Amino acid sequence: MSYRFFVNGDPVEVEVPGMRRLLDVLREDLALTGTKEGCGEGECGACSVLLDGAVVDSCLVPVCQVDGASVRTVEGLGSEQALNDLQAAFLETGGAQCGICTPGMLMAAEAFLATNGPSDDELIREAIAGNLCRCTGYTKIVEAIALAAAQRRAADPH
Amino acid sequence: MPIEPPVDSPRSLTDAYALLADMPGRPVAGGTDLLVQITGELGEPPARVLDIWHLDALRGITVEADALVLGALTTYTEIRRSPLVAEFLPVLGEAAATIGAAQIQNRGTIGGNAANASPAGDTLPLLLACDAALVLGSARGERIVAAGAFWPAYRRTALAPDELLLRIRFPLAPDRQVRFRKVGTRRAQAISKVVMALAWRADEGDHAPWRDVRLALGSVAATTIRATDTEAVLEGALPDERTADRAASTLAGELNPIDDVRSSADYRRAVAARVLHRLIRDEGGW
Numbered sequence: 387m388s389y390r391f392f393v394n395g396d397p398v399e400v401e402v403p404g405m406r407r408l409l410d411v412l413r414e415d416l417a418l419t420g421t422k423e424g425c426g427e428g429e430c431g432a433c434s435v436l437l438d439g440a441v442v443d444s445c446l447v448p449v450c451q452v453d454g455a456s457v458r459t460v461e462g463l464g465s466e467q468a469l470n471d472l473q474a475a476f477l478e479t480g481g482a483q484c485g486i487c488t489p490g491m492l493m494a495a496e497a498f499l500a501t502n503g504p505s506d507d508e509l510i511r512e513a514i515a516g517n518l519c520r521c522t523g524y525t526k527i528v529e530a531i532a533l534a535a536a537q538r539r540a541a542d543p544h
Numbered sequence: 545m546p547i548e549p550p551v552d553s554p555r556s557l558t559d560a561y562a563l564l565a566d567m568p569g570r571p572v573a574g575g576t577d578l579l580v581q582i583t584g585e586l587g588e589p590p591a592r593v594l595d596i597w598h599l600d601a602l603r604g605i606t607v608e609a610d611a612l613v614l615g616a617l618t619t620y621t622e623i624r625r626s627p628l629v630a631e632f633l634p635v636l637g638e639a640a641a642t643i644g645a646a647q648i649q650n651r652g653t654i655g656g657n658a659a660n661a662s663p664a665g666d667t668l669p670l671l672l673a674c675d676a677a678l679v680l681g682s683a684r685g686e687r688i689v690a691a692g693a694f695w696p697a698y699r700r701t702a703l704a705p706d707e708l709l710l711r712i713r714f715p716l717a718p719d720r721q722v723r724f725r726k727v728g729t730r731r732a733q734a735i736s737k738v739v740m741a742l743a744w745r746a747d748e749g750d751h752a753p754w755r756d757v758r759l760a761l762g763s764v765a766a767t768t769i770r771a772t773d774t775e776a777v778l779e780g781a782l783p784d785e786r787t788a789d790r791a792a793s794t795l796a797g798e799l800n801p802i803d804d805v806r807s808s809a810d811y812r813r814a815v816a817a818r819v820l821h822r823l824i825r826d827e828g829g830w
Contacts, residue, residue: 403548405582405593410545426546427580429733431647440621440650446579447651448572450553451597494646515732516645 389453393418394462404450409433411449412459420460420489424518431517434490435459441497443516460489463496472496472534481530483521491517495531505535546582546589553595560599560708561683568705569594573617574651576644577660602655602710607632611677611713616655620644623654633714635722635741639670642724645732655709661699661767664806668695668768669741670724672760674714682707698766719745720756721827725819729806736763737807738816742823744778753780759820764801764812773798774820783828791824792817 390399393416400415409426412418412435424432426445433444436458464470469477472495482488491514498505498513510531511524519527552569554560563569570590572578574597582589596602602617605626612632614623620640623629629637643649643666657665658678670676671691678689680703689702696702703709722743728734739762744754757778762768774795781787801812 404551404553404595405548407546407579426583427585428576428644428648431645434647437650441646442650443647446575446647448551448575448579448593448595450551450595451575453553497646512732513646516647 387450389449391452391454392456394458395456400449402449405448407445408435408437408447408449408452408457409444411452412444412457418459418461422486422489424486424490429518430487431490431494431514432487434493434517436493436497439497439500441494441516458493458496460492463492471537472499472530475530475534475537476527479526479529479533481522481527487517487519487521491519491527495527495534498531499535499538505532507532510535546579547584549582549590549593551593551595553598555598557599557601557681557708560594560596561681561706563594564706564708565683567592571596571659571708573597573653573656573659574619576648576652577656577662596708602708605629607716611715612636613711613713614654615711616659616709617653618655620649620652620654621646624649632716633674633722635724636667636670636714639667639724639726639741642666642726642728642731648733654712658694658712659701659703659709661695661701663698663765663767664735664739664763665768666726666736666739666762669739669760669762670722671712671714672768672770673741673743673758674720674722675758676715677713678702679710679713680704680707681710686710688713692770695767700767717745719747721746723823723827725823727815727819735806738763738812738819740816740819740823742820751782753782754778755780759795761799761816763806764799764816771795771798778824783824785825785828785830788821788824788828792821795820 387404388401412421422432424430428443428446435444494514494517510528569592571594602615604615606613623640657667676691694702724741726739727737741760743758745756746752757775759771777791777794796813796817801809803809
């Protein structure tokens with residue numbers, strides 16, 4: 387079967403079995419290896435991407451359900467030359483160590499920031515409750531998200 | 545790589561019914577259970593899959609004829625955000641917030657939770673405690689099954705191979721109270737060790753006895769169950785200390801859970817009794 391959707395704004399078409407996981411389509415068929423596989427069963431959040439703006443575990447989404455949708459991956463946030471504000475905040479606070487959780491953390495945090503809601507410590511921790519990190523103890527990740535939230539509010543007060 | 549069974553993605557309910565009648569396949573909604581099964585680590589994956597995600601007829605939350613009605617494809621995120629749920633059955637929103645985390649809540653559906661028939665399904669005690677009705681459909685027509693008859697045995701449902709779960713109806717009663725508690729290893733992403741829903745009706749005032757009491761529990765038996773002995777203790781009673789003591793000890797005697805990777809039978813029995821005791825104490829205000 388052929389499925390057409392958007393990845394980071396670009397139209398893509400893949401000829402793959404409909405039950406192939408979005409994670410495998412991204413990594414194997416589209417060579418976008420920024421999205422990581424951790425547990426493969428929706429526990430760890432390493433494979434988090436945005437599907438029509440909502441954060442999902444790409445290991446739990448069959449590509450037949452992505453037909454016509456928009457996917458955003460970590461490759462769509464910024465580039466090595468120009469990190470986006472959230473990525474820069476992770477660097478600044480030391481919110482990454484080994485790095486395997488980082489793409490998923492970034493996507494869960496991006497979904498949270500996009501709500502433009504309040505961003506206290508409790509809400510940030512709930513927003514990344516589906517993402518496991520084995521290195522940082524989470525505190526610096528929470529600080530990074532709070533920093534990015536504050537910067538976005540300062541840039542666009544409303 | 546996981547197994548990739550053949551899949552059909554019908555765009556209308558009529559097409560879905562025809563496909564199911566012709567060649568039964570395991571329906572997939574948000575995929576949070578099925579996509580774990582196709583890894584092959586939890587037993588035999590399905591030979592054929594029916595993707596129902598595009599059936600918009602199974603979406604939406606409405607109030608009709610004294611019932612809150614949720615389409616089977618309603619996600620936990622939609623439940624959490626619904627003004628109708630907040631107004632008419634806020635406990636359902638509380639329960640949805642305890643399931644997984646954002647990634648799971650954005651995909652997991654209330655219909656999938658019911659059809660997957662896990663004894664640990666977090667919304668299922670609420671369906672039992674609220675006397676919910678499940679509306680099933682096929683090319684042969686629609687029928688209604690009470691929640692109490694929907695899970696006949698471990699991981700079994702009343703669905704025939706050619707049927708889909710369409711929607712779930714929660715009857716509304718203005719004098720009904722419903723409480724929900726879940727005990728897991730952590731607040732997010734935990735499969736429950738014990739999950740409990742308690743419903744009762746009472747007139748206004750401090751000294752109105754409880755009636756139509758329903759106490760439903762998950763993760764303590766092969767299916768989600770009602771604790772009918774404990775319900776009988778609570779029926780006609782006031783939420784005082786003596787009632788709480790008797791109900792808790794009855795529940796501990798009534799439950800027969802198992803030891804497994806998530807918890808022990810002793811812990812489940814003890815914590816269920818303790819959680820019920822605390823619930824009654826909170827209601828009694830003592």
